Amino acid sequence: MSKIESPNHSFYDFKNKDNYEYKIKKGLSKEIVEEISKRKNEPQWLLDIRLKALEIYDKLELPIWGPDLSELDIDDISTYVKPKTDKKSTWEEVPEDIKSTFDKLGIPKAEHKYLAGVEAQYDSEVVYHSIKNEMQKHGVIYTDIDSAIKEYPELVKEYFSKCVPLTEHKFIALHYAVFSGGSFVYVPKGVKLELRLQSYYRLNSPESGQFEHTLIIVEEGASLHFIEGCSAPKYSKVNLHAGCVELFVKDDAYLRYSTIENWSKNMFNLNTKKAILEKGAKVDWISGSFGSRVSMLYPMSVLKGDNSSTEYTGISFAGQGQNIDTGFKVVHIGKNTSSNIVSKSISKDGGVATYRSLVAVLETAENAKCSVNCDGLMLDNISKSDTIPVNFIENSNIVFSHEAKVGKLxxxxxxxxxxxxxxxxxxxxxxxxxxxxxxxxxxxxxxxxxxxxxxxxxxxxxxxxx
Amino acid sequence: MEKLLEIKNIFANVDKKEILKGLNLVINKGETHVIMGPNGAGKSTLANVILNKPAYTKQSGKILFDDVDITDLRTDQIARQGIFMSFQQPVEIEGISFFDFVKTAKASIDGKPVSYFEFKDKFEALIEKLGISKEFENRDLNVGFSGGEKKKAEILQLLALEPKLAILDETDSGLDVDAIKIVSRGVEMFKNENNAVLIITHSSKMLENLKPDFVHILVDGKIVETAGAELVEKIEKYGYADYKSVNQITGDENE
Structure with missing residues (x-):
């Protein structure tokens, strides 16, 4: 066993002065949405999406299930905070306070050692971006979403919001109305990336939200390992994270999507991630959910193509005052599709950890296989662990297993x-x-x-x- | 003769039930002791009371180990004083390999970091000696190990951790021929003039290959007879029936 470093509570908790270039007024309105779009100098089609999303947001109700969201008031949240810098391609150019943030988080060091490309977002905008030359030579695109909208408008337009629709739920509508930052990755046919790409999201500004949009397309036979990390210092008032991840994984392509989220304990993390898999494609999700006041996070794989498969391996940790509601959703559409779900949760000091899942096997999904295994560990008598699986099985010629265990040390x-x-x-x-x-x-x-x-x-x- | 363990008139309860009722025992360095007794006599309790397992509460009495009063020390502190207890049914621990675990335990017992390469060599020599397959090194501790493999893994820990006193709780394994062989070989490898062994067993079969210096008969929470290895034969022939009746009579008298 590797000897563990002595724990340091303040490790993720350091905060910089709220030293923004521009912070939009709190709340949500047509005026605010238009202002964000204008500042980004966006094309009309994107503004149209934002405004349509705003309309949908106003119409949709809060979910009637899951953790209590009543403490979250969008009127107290500033949805756009532009840091005092443009996107830089060397760390030296990044302003010192922001650079030192990512230094402490170990990003430049990891970049040097293990990564093919790095993107670092601070509040609402990407402040650092780099990609190794050989990646570009292979035609790999890895850039922030705002740049992609300008540089690859057709490509972005073809995929944007086609995986996760505006109507998916209320916070996705909010996301589309005010989204800013996030990554765009395009891996061309047959290109297999050995090194990983990593995006890191840091929310420094108090009473604000982070709404990054990640769009990844892995073409036929290509492969990619993408990692995202997130953290924030703790403030007394609520912060909001409502990101969106859209993954398109084509025939026989492979994508590994790893996340370690360590939000501060004043964060409402209402995040949406979804992958659409074509024939023979495979997506592996690895997800670690730490921190946050409330998390509602249920990555989803749509096994559209025959022989496509997915694995989800997730862990969550709910401590005092935390309600971590996570799980996985999978829809089997194609023949011979398979899914394997392993979820672990730990709760202590009165924390609530819930595993919530949806398994849908459609009539078309002949010979599908699905295995769900979830374990909840409670470290004391006041904490809670729960399992709420929902299964829709329309085809009888499948193999389905579900195991759930809840226990104590x-x-x-x-x-x-x-x-x-x-x-x-x-x-x-x-x-x-x-x-x-x-x-x-x-x-x-x-x-x-x-x-x-x-x-x-x-x-x-x-x-x-x- | 240097005293290693001294148990002085221990009374102990489990769940408010009195199990040990004034037990005395002295073990010197270089000695092998065996405690035998019928089911329910308090054999496993004795081992757990020495290690101060939570839920086993001492009402009175004292335990001294190597001149240190360990009566009220925590289990981990007692282990660090140099007492090892092998489990009859070692717990399966997921997510930590056999090797990593023993290395961690060694560092905890010694109170200092363990050199990886040095320890690795030692560990591998031990698994070879005990006939443990090398693939077990990286398997999760005790997970999916057979009964015999678990026993070997316990003996390996005994040899790697080098305690001053080894307590082998073999309460129920008296009939398992493999287990008997593994334990007796392990004791043979472990024993020297500076340490001691305490074997707790129900059955005399455990002792076929061991030459204990002392055999104690534990009945109803007390040691009722102590003698040399010859006592084992007597138990083999007559069982514990005599002691039980004797004890019951004394018990009645006490009431």
């Missing part, structure tokens, strides 16, 4: 470990890390280390509160 296991000299705290940490290991094993080493650090921070807080 075993006293006997803790005792066993203490007889081998481990303190009770170390024993618990080891058991929790072990519980999480199916997920950390899926992550590249440096992210697994980060995840273990997050787990240790959370456990350290348990100790502190005891």
């Amino acid at each position: 075993s006293e006997e296991a803790i005792y066993y470990l203490t007889t081998r000299g481990l303190s009770e705290d170390d024993a618990k940490a080891l058991l929790v890390r072990g519980f999480a290991s199916p997920i950390s094993k899926q992550l590249p080493l440096e992210y697994a280390v980060e995840m273990n650090r997050l787990i240790n921070i959370e456990l350290e807080e348990v100790k502190k509160n005891d």
Whole structure:
């Protein structure tokens, strides 16, 4: 076992002065939406989408299920904050306070060592972007979404909002009305990227929202590993994250989409991610949800093409005052499609962790296979763990299995470990890390280390509160 | 003779039920002791009371180990003093490999980091010696191990952690021929003049290949007879029936 660094609570919590170039007034209105679009100098078709989304937002109701969102008031949120810099292509050009933020988060170091391309977003805009030359030589496009709209208008227009429609839910409508930043990736036919691309989102500005839009197209036979990370310092008032991820994965293409979210505990994280898979395509989701006051996050794979397959491996950690509602959605449409879902949640100090899933197997999905496995671990008697699966099965010629377990740390296991000299705290940490290991094993080493650090921070807080 | 463990008149409860009723025991360095007794006599309780397992509460008495009063120390502190207890049914721990675990335990016991390469060599020598297949090194601790493999894994930990006192809880494994072989070989490898072994068992079969210096009979929470290895034969022939009746009589008298 690698010896874990001593936990540092303030690791993600440092904040910079709210030193923006422009911060739009709080709330949501036609005027605000038009102002964002104007400042971005956008084409009319995009403004039309924004305005249509605003109309839809006004009509849609809040979800009647899931965590309480009553504390979230869009009138208290500024939806667009432009940092005091343009997009830079070297870290030296990035203003010092922003650069030091990403330094602390280890982004330039990781870029140097492991990554083929990096994008860093600060509040509403991308402040740093780079991609290795050889990527461009292969025709790979990796840029921020605003630049893509200008440089590849036809490509963006063909795909934008075609995977996640404006009407999906109220916060997606909000997202389309005010979205800003995010990544655009295009991997041409047959190009297999060995190195990963990573986008990192940092929300520094208080009482604001982050609404990045990520659009990824992986063409026939191509492959990509994309990683996103997110964090924010803690403020006393509510922040909102309502991003959108649209993934198009073509015939026999492969996409691995890894996320570690570590939002501060005043964040409402209402995020939407969806992939459409063509014939023989495969998408692996790896998802770590830490932090946030409330998370509602249910990545989705639409197995449209025959023989397409998807795996979801997710972990969430709900501590004091947190309600983490996560899970996975999969729709089997094509023949011989398969899905494999492994979800783990940990709750402590009164935190609520819910696994919520949707499995739909349509009549057309002859010979589909679906396996769901979810485990909830509660570290004390006041925390909650719940499993809410919804299954629609229209085809009888399929294999479907669902296993759910909810439990506590075993006293006997803790005792066993203490007889081998481990303190009770170390024993618990080891058991929790072990519980999480199916997920950390899926992550590249440096992210697994980060995840273990997050787990240790959370456990350290348990100790502190005891 | 240097005293290693001294148990002085221990009374202990489990779930408010009195299990140990004034137990005394002295183990010196270099000795092998065996505690035998019928089911329900308090054999496993004794091991867990020495290790101060939560839920086992001492009402009175003292336990001294290597001149340190360990009566009220926590389990992990007692382990770090140099007492190892092997489990009859070791717990399966997911997500940590056998090797990583033993290395972590070693660092905890020694109170200092363990050199990876040095420890790796030592670990691999041990798995070879014990006839554990090399693939177990990276398997999750005890997960999917057979009974015999679990036993070997416990013995490996004993040998790697090098405690001063090994307590082998073999309460129920008396009839498993493989287990008996593994344990007796392990004890053989472990024993030296500076450490000691305490084997807790129900059945005399456990002792065929072991030459204990002392055999104690534990009945109803007390040691009722102590003698040399010859006592094992007596138990083999007559069982515990005599002791039970004796104890019951004394028990009645006490009432």
